[in-house]
Amino acid sequence: MKTWLREHRLALHEALGRLASQSVGFALTVLVIGIAAALPLGLRLLTGAVDVLDRGPVATAQLTVFATVDAAPPVVQALGERLGRHPAAAGVRFVSRDQALAALHRDAGLAQLMEDLGSNPLPDAWIVTARGGDAAGLETLRDEVSGWAGVDQVLLDADRARTLRALAGGLRQTARLLGALLGVALVAVCFSTVRLQVLTQREEIEVAKLIGATDAFIRRPYLYFGTLQGLVSGLVAFGVVAGGSESLRHALAPAELGAVAVLDALAPDLASLWLAVGVGGVLGWLGAWLSVSEHLRRTSPGG
Amino acid sequence: MAHDTALISLSGVARHYPGGVEALRGVSLQVARGDLVVVSGPSGAGKTTLLRLMAAIERPTAGSVLVNGQNVAALRPRAIPWLRRNFGLVFQDHKLLSDRSLFHNVALPLRIAGFEPREAARRVRAALDKVGLLHRERAMPAALSGGEQQRACIARAIVHRPAIVLADEPTANLDMAYASDIVSLLGAFHGVGSTLVIATHDVAAFTPLGPRQVYLCAGLVGPQMQS
Ligand SMILES: Nc1ncnc2c1ncn2[C@@H]1O[C@H](COP(=O)(O)OP(=O)(O)OP(=O)(O)O)[C@@H](O)[C@H]1O
Ligand SMILES: [Mg+2]
Numbered sequence: 001m002k003t004w005l006r007e008h009r010l011a012l013h014e015a016l017g018r019l020a021s022q023s024v025g026f027a028l029t030v031l032v033i034g035i036a037a038a039l040p041l042g043l044r045l046l047t048g049a050v051d052v053l054d055r056g057p058v059a060t061a062q063l064t065v066f067a068t069v070d071a072a073p074p075v076v077q078a079l080g081e082r083l084g085r086h087p088a089a090a091g092v093r094f095v096s097r098d099q100a101l102a103a104l105h106r107d108a109g110l111a112q113l114m115e116d117l118g119s120n121p122l123p124d125a126w127i128v129t130a131r132g133g134d135a136a137g138l139e140t141l142r143d144e145v146s147g148w149a150g151v152d153q154v155l156l157d158a159d160r161a162r163t164l165r166a167l168a169g170g171l172r173q174t175a176r177l178l179g180a181l182l183g184v185a186l187v188a189v190c191f192s193t194v195r196l197q198v199l200t201q202r203e204e205i206e207v208a209k210l211i212g213a214t215d216a217f218i219r220r221p222y223l224y225f226g227t228l229q230g231l232v233s234g235l236v237a238f239g240v241v242a243g244g245s246e247s248l249r250h251a252l253a254p255a256e257l258g259a260v261a262v263l264d265a266l267a268p269d270l271a272s273l274w275l276a277v278g279v280g281g282v283l284g285w286l287g288a289w290l291s292v293s294e295h296l297r298r299t300s301p302g303g
Numbered sequence: 304m305a306h307d308t309a310l311i312s313l314s315g316v317a318r319h320y321p322g323g324v325e326a327l328r329g330v331s332l333q334v335a336r337g338d339l340v341v342v343s344g345p346s347g348a349g350k351t352t353l354l355r356l357m358a359a360i361e362r363p364t365a366g367s368v369l370v371n372g373q374n375v376a377a378l379r380p381r382a383i384p385w386l387r388r389n390f391g392l393v394f395q396d397h398k399l400l401s402d403r404s405l406f407h408n409v410a411l412p413l414r415i416a417g418f419e420p421r422e423a424a425r426r427v428r429a430a431l432d433k434v435g436l437l438h439r440e441r442a443m444p445a446a447l448s449g450g451e452q453q454r455a456c457i458a459r460a461i462v463h464r465p466a467i468v469l470a471d472e473p474t475a476n477l478d479m480a481y482a483s484d485i486v487s488l489l490g491a492f493h494g495v496g497s498t499l500v501i502a503t504h505d506v507a508a509f510t511p512l513g514p515r516q517v518y519l520c521a522g523l524v525g526p527q528m529q530s
Binding site: 003006007010203204206207208209210211212213214215217300 | 358360380381384385386387388390392394398400401402403411412414415416417419420459
């Protein structure tokens, strides 16, 4: 056990030595892989955020009913009551045009625009929560309500939910595909960087074999090197995503995305860190293993 | 000499290379534990090939090579490194690692065998001292003279105290004084029980050790002489 530990310590030491002797090449490689790998990792986070949006309150079976802008208050009131009485409506929340305007005013960028407009261009609206909430029922309700006098437009939030779900699905698939491609790329890059090392150390490998080194002994420092390269690439990817998500969160904060949960979902979590570093390490190891094994197979003496 | 007591036993060993080269053409040779064998013969006779077969660096085209009773050709590839650790090899072309210091070169067999670093360092220095290179332990091989490289190679071959030393032209690049130093060093190593097989053009240098002489010519063993 003690010997085993020492062997590994020495191999790691050797790998670090090689790393130090070609630190620029190592840094560049790790940067390239890391930045590339940040893409699927970032997409993964984005997918999570879209999932949260999808699961959030905006995605419940809701209709937004807009009155015409010029609808008189009695008409508006009648419409509200009629909506409230409708058997398919479980709840109706009135958002007056003044409330809507006030909400827009809170957004600094739009306030000036509103003032320039002079009058309030917004209609009164109701947010109707549908009973049951299956898509077909909602659509029937929408078609019915859009026909009422004084109703300008009815928006079905389920459309949005469906879009979100499709978006999340698409993102997830893209993330997986990119992740797989980058995994292959990482193995290939480690394969070739380790191959370069193996070729410069060919003499050493040959002599070590001649005087009794096992394949495992020869492979060990290269495996450490490959693993380190993968680990650090994963760290770089995580760093890039963390930085990117931080700035994205800043950009999104004032907008009314509503749910804090969405912003939280955009923050890179520990799982992403482990995923990036773990997958990076394993793939780096694999690339190195394949590289050295291929060399050993080609040069195996005794022919 | 009885077949079963031989440490190394070659029977009917042939080694052909692509292109119709017949480096060995049916060599039978027994090396007993504690033997000191000097293999001589003209250039191209097959001396190096013979040593390489003994260390399982090459496989015979025909015949069998037994080391410690094990048929080398039948060994699993995984077993070969363990077999090689019984040997100390002095290569005709030294095979020192050009990017490692003398110390690290000599330490390599100990590294491979998993020696504790402090014990390894002690042994490396002892071996370097024996070949008169202790003061050069930090030097890179390129900074050593041909003879010094030769001695470094011998230090590396004996540092792990192998049971068998296979030395290919160990005195080739040495002047008389150092050659006789190396001869007595190898003699001392033989004296503590190691088995030595030495391939050389310079049989006379080793006669003081009273070796068994094997004459190799064109891949065949000539009349074996006992001096
Ligand atoms: N890898 C090889 N491929 C083809 N031919 C080879 C190979 N190795 C050795 N030979 C040939 O085998 C023959 C014996 O070579 P070997 O090196 O064993 O001779 P040697 O007795 O050690 O010679 P020297 O005294 O010059 O070192 C030579 O003709 C050589 O050219
Ligand atoms: Mg030779």
